[in-house]
Amino acid sequence: MPEKIEGISSRNRCIIVVGASAGGVEALKRLATCLPPDLAAAVFVVLHVGQTSYLPEILDRAGPLRAIKAKSGEQFERGRIYVASPGFHLLLHHDHMLLRRGPRENLARPAIDPLFRSAACSYGARVIGVLLSGSLSDGTSGLRAIKAVGGVTVIQDPQDAAVPDMVRSAQRHVEIDHLVPIAGMGDLLARLASEPAGETLPVPPGVRLEAAVAAQEHSAMSNEDRLGELSLFVCPECHGPLWEIEDGDMLRYRCHTGHAFTSDAMLEAQSAETDQILWS
Known part of the structure; x- marks a missing residue:
């Protein structure tokens, strides 16, 4: 059975948040295929979707890790993939997930930035932020938040992305730690998750406020x-x-x-x- 996050005694990077948009289904399938079965982290996925999504089933069949729909209030375990539901932002709050119908961001709900900011607020340097194929620039601000608290930033190589707009936006505005094609991302994430995290830096007030807005703590x-x-x-x-x-x-x-x-x-x-x- 996967070990619960709260049971991890080390300060390893045990939280991986992944965002994708246009061209993202294929990118996420390829990523799920190359993730190892003993990955020492929980993986949270936001894909811009319509009213219906079969992404949990698609990712569950694609690779060795169990992929399921995220449930509000539920604790999460490492070695699993949790997928955002249509119409709800997926947020992390300490040791559990939240699904909230907060304001749309970048024309989307679920959106990538709210997940990334909430992870930065709750887990600091233990977070690995991953941005894949997509249009426009959702995810850039969230990656900046992860970087600001000491987390690690990873983007898909634009040459490898079906729609490179999101990753190119992140390249322009964020200090990126790793730029890799999907084929090399599984090994990279496994290695990063096995390493101790660095020092968690204070959460910028603006990041905390925007995370609260997505969680509907500010009406x-x-x-x-x-x-x-x-x-x-x-x-x-x-x-x-x-x-x-x-x-x-x-x-x-x-x-x-x-x-x-x-x-x-x-x-x-x-x-x-x-x-x-x-x-x-």
Whole structure:
């Protein structure tokens, strides 16, 4: 039986969070195939999906690790893959998982950044963040959060990705520790999970606040909670005011109800809204 995370006495990197979008099903299947059966970590997966997803069954058949749908409030074990459900953000809170219908981020729920931030808040340097094939730039801010607390960042080689936009965004804005094709990722993750983690650094206040928004611990963000300056734009989702967030050299936006966008996701949302208006 897999050993429960709380039973691990060492400070090894026992949490692996994985994000993917367009082209991600094939990338995740290949990753599941190359993960070892004795992996000393729990794996959590977010893929941008519609209303229905068969990803747990697909990954369960693809490799040696058991892959199941994540359940809210359930403790997790190493040696298993937990997959986010359609319509819910997958979050980590100490020794268990949470599924929350928090505000959509980068036009998605589940989204990658909320999982990555929650892992950074709860597990610090014990986290390995992995970003695979996908469009736009979800995952970049979450990888920055993992790096900020001392975790390890891994991205798929853009030359190996069916849709390289997400990993190229991470390359531009995050200090990446490992850039590898999927074929080499299984061995890399097994080695990283067997090594002691470094020192966990303090969680930046903005990361903690955004994690709380995804978990619905903040129903609305007040002026005291704002993460940046008021923007000229309005939220494409709820038409409320947007705050402009400088996340390193990356520009992001978040409204008072919590909807969040990177600049390219914002452009995508505005283009879709313009098309709807024109058709109407």
